[in-house]
Amino acid sequence: MDALIFTAAVSGLAACWFIWCVIMAHLSGWARLAGRYRATYRPQGPFWTIVAGAIGWCGYKGLELCVASEGLYLEAPFILRPWHPPLLIPWSDFRVEAVTDKWWRRSLHLAVGDPPVARLRLPLKVADAIEQFLHTHKARQEHFSGQQLPGE
Helix, strand or coil, X not given: CHHHHHHHHHHHHHHHHHHHHHHHHHHHCHHHHHHHHECCCCXXXXXXXXXXXXXXXXXXXXXXXXXXXXXXXXXXXXXXXXXXXXXXXXXXXEEEEEEEEEXXXXXEEEEECCCXXXXXXXEHHHHHHHHCCCCCHHHHHHHHCCXXXXXX
């Protein structure tokens, strides 16, 4: 009897985890992004690990980010990867909507696609690395929509 209860509990937890991951992928916009920007390789460039960010209204802790010449590479925490495939979003598809300073967190808010497929919120520390890929002043203004970034 104890083995049956244990098996039922483990099965129930696995089912809840599966359902939660699938719902989170769809409600956040990760699934839409994956339909358009699924990464087929891991690019070379500086990586940040254990980054807290958001896609849509869903917060993610443990994101891995890579700022590469091809675009921004995002990888979900290991436990979510079956339903959150890695993404590689080209720089041309980003538009900065805002730079916010809420409590102790400074964030960069990005729209992906035109019209937007999803919205991302990333720590401002990533903005300096992203900025290096926006070569001309015109491209920078187009991407950052006149937002004042640190160091300006």
